[in-house]
Amino acid sequence: MLSETKNIWKVIGASSLGTLIEWYDFYIFGSLATVIATHFFPKTNPTAALLSTLATFAAGFIVRPFGAIVFGRLGDLIGRKYTFLLTLILMGGSTFAIGCIPDYDTIGVAAPLLVLLLRLIQGLALGGEYGGAATYVAEHAPTNRRGYFTSWIQTTATLGLFISLGVILLTRHALDKDAARSITKFNDWGWRIPFLISIVLVFVSIYIRMKMSESPLFIKLKEEGKTSLNPIKESFGHKANFKMVLLALFGATMGQGVVWYTGQFYAQSFIENVCKIDFDQSRTILIWAILFATPFFVLFGGWSDKIGRKWIMIAGMFLAVISYRFLFNQLLQLSDISNKIEIYDLKQIKSNYTLLPNGQDTLKKTTITTFFADETKLNEVKTDTLYHNAGQKTLRAITTQSKSLNSATYWKMVFIVFILIVYVTMVYGPIAAFLVELFPTKIRYTSMSLPYHIGNGVFGGLTPFIATLLTTIYTNDKLVGLFYPLSVAALCMIIGVLYISNKRHLNVSE
């Protein structure tokens, strides 16, 4: 008994570490997209800009589900262990390689092409990883504790985001004693560090995973000669399985995906771009909230073993649907400076002028810092071009705003994001066990990976884009972006309530 318990923790440790690293690798690219773009995708070159768009959209939306099919099939044919070992090597290798690619200025269009290729490999690998890790853990776990043990795998996506944000922030501030110079160095070459250190983590994880044995259920199936000959055909060609793939997507993963992305990525983007909170604070708010909320993945996963998976996931979607507008509105109110008292004596206005490369025009940069009685600080930077020809005027000066919150407001925001992430833990904590229990062992890897990556990658991954798109169409309502996650979550919740079963401890050993 003791050795069984020890073994399951080894399985969880080995699986979770690798999956965590894969999520970290996937997110650092997204978190550093703006910096990467300046090195590889200059807007002045149309080909590079085109490749940038492809890297952003193709990797997340097309390649991830495709990876789920490719590696899912492999996992059902040759086994879970070697397949997710392969995805780990592909992910770690491509992340490290991105950190080594010379800039566009050095090797021209080959630079963005290589980045695109490696980003596609990342998407492919991620598509194959999750299903393997969740299946591997679930097939080792005792039937009555499947939710609890798989919930550890469920923490990895959020912790991967947490570590990526942490490493980026630490690197950004550690390159020089002077903060401004450190940021300049980071933007210049320091951004490569988070990519390069990935290789160390991957080697450690490969070493641990190599020592693991194959899933006992898969070994049994193989010994009995019952493994699938064509997992893709059996998963999607047989009505009995295909209808369960559709149920998993429309009744669970679709809603889970939008709640996951709204509670984390969109919340952070909303705080930074709509509430105009500064770079560091908008990220540390998310970091703290993740730290406090992560144990809830395990709590809800374990709880699902007792009361079933269905109602916990449905409750997460329901709470999201009824409270998103209120919670995001609170974030807006907290960052609103119109009702704060300004301290006029402290106001600072600085201007500097830089001669542009044409030797005639000048760039004027004005920084206005406003202080408020409650210690909130507002920084406005206005950039304008002063033309040599007297008649020529800039159509519109560019103004950027960033606010630094006082401590009390900061922690209130942390609390709101914490609530949003608790919803994430409700929909995401039990879902691995739920998906595993929907499909038989011989096609499980293939069958569960696809609905997961369509739900999480496509429906979820599109959340920030569609939400931002909606705000550009309907400019009067700052919360209009929530319409997309709200409608998807509501539809999924209704389908889930009607069609999903709440039966527990299902026999998945065949």
Added chain:
Amino acid sequence: MNMFKRYAGIVWMLVSPLSIWFLLQTAISEINKKPGIDTKIQWGVFIIIFIPIGIGLLFFGYYALKGEYDHLPERSDELEQ
């Protein structure tokens, strides 16, 4: 309850073509607004991805209408019929 689940299938079957139509309309409108290659790629990717998902919803509705979800399998071997 099973009858309700079956009738709801008609709703999912209607939502499917409506969402595909809405997607195509939005894509055309956005491409016309900003006819750059970036916009075309973005919306091209969305169309490629979402049309099969929309068709999947149509199948889901059809299966629901036919009563395929009246009883969900409780053992793996039930899926292999």
